[in-house]
Amino acid sequence: MERNVSSLAIVLHSQRYGQLNRRLKLLTVDFGIIDVLSYGAQKSLKSVKAEVFTDGQFFLYYNPVKKDYTLKDVTVLATHDELRESLHPTYAALFFCELLLRVHGGESTDEYRLLSQALDHLSSMPQKTDLVIIQFVHQLSDLVGLRADFSRCPICDRPYGSNEVVSFSTSLLAHCCEACASLDADLLLPPGARRYLEVTSSMGFEQSLQVPLSDAATLRIKRYLLRYAQMIGQGVLKTLASPILWEASST
Numbered sequence: 001m002e003r004n005v006s007s008l009a010i011v012l013h014s015q016r017y018g019q020l021n022r023r024l025k026l027l028t029v030d031f032g033i034i035d036v037l038s039y040g041a042q043k044s045l046k047s048v049k050a051e052v053f054t055d056g057q058f059f060l061y062y063n064p065v066k067k068d069y070t071l072k073d074v075t076v077l078a079t080h081d082e083l084r085e086s087l088h089p090t091y092a093a094l095f096f097c098e099l100l101l102r103v104h105g106g107e108s109t110d111e112y113r114l115l116s117q118a119l120d121h122l123s124s125m126p127q128k129t130d131l132v133i134i135q136f137v138h139q140l141s142d143l144v145g146l147r148a149d150f151s152r153c154p155i156c157d158r159p160y161g162s163n164e165v166v167s168f169s170t171s172l173l174a175h176c177c178e179a180c181a182s183l184d185a186d187l188l189l190p191p192g193a194r195r196y197l198e199v200t201s202s203m204g205f206e207q208s209l210q211v212p213l214s215d216a217a218t219l220r221i222k223r224y225l226l227r228y229a230q231m232i233g234q235g236v237l238k239t240l241a242s243p244i245l246w247e248a249s250s251t
Contacts, residue, residue: 002062004072007031009058010115011050012097024050024071026058027100027115032108036060038071053080053093055116078116082123088249089122089129095229095239096136102233105144114139117205128209129249130222135208137225138197146232148174150198155180163191173232187228193221219248 007030017023022038036058038050050058050071059073083089096118100111118136122129141147148154153176160166160177166189167181168174175189189197196217200208213221223246230237239245 006059011052011054014052029109029112036069080119080123089126091244098239103144107143110143130218131209153177
């Protein structure tokens with residue numbers, strides 16, 4: 001592997017490393033999710049800085065002996081600083097990054113594109129934060145191969161009734177009919193919510209945000225998908241420990 005490499009990437013996480021440095025986690029198009037050292041980023045004005053949510057072309061040095069990456073430079077495409085102006089968009093963006101770190105399945109190019117679009121929309125349309133959350137989780141489930149058919153049960157293959165409330169299989173991590181549901185599963189998908197998710201399944205991110213949805217339905221579907229995210233994340237998500245994302249966005 002070449003020592004000087006570059007890739008489109010987004011900063012998912014940043015933490016202090018030593019006195020002056022930062023250790024970054026990047027979602028890259030070319031190398032998946034990688035750890036990158038940013039030397040001097042803690043204090044030096046001359047050092048290259050890349051905050052969480054920064055989207056850009058990252059220029060790295062790869063040490064084949066230590067098998068680690070060092071940040072040399074970055075051409076910033078978007079800082080997404082605007083989303084930090086409100087609490088809900090900020091938490092939503094942190095949630096996206098945390099969930100990706102949990103469920104990253106190797107589809108780096110598509111995951112990068114999805115996160116880039118989601119952060120762009122949070123920055124430009126903070127009033128649609130709840131819809132962005134819905135579509136991010138909805139589309140990510142498809143990228144990692146977990147999204148099931150919304151018209152029939154994935155276990156018994158029975159078509160759902162038009163007014164049927166759909167249950168959940170914890171072993172399959174997908175919705176299913178009541179007869180095939182796990183005994184401990186209480187995650188229920190009402191028919192209206194199921195139709196919305198089915199309709200937007202074939203849409204692009206921006207188009208899906210234009211589909212009319214009442215405030216009550218938006219909150220109900222968002223909470224369903226946040227609980228779903230907890231299941232596919234297979235552990236406690238720090239961003240969902242707070243009540244902030246469970247409430248309706250007030251932006």
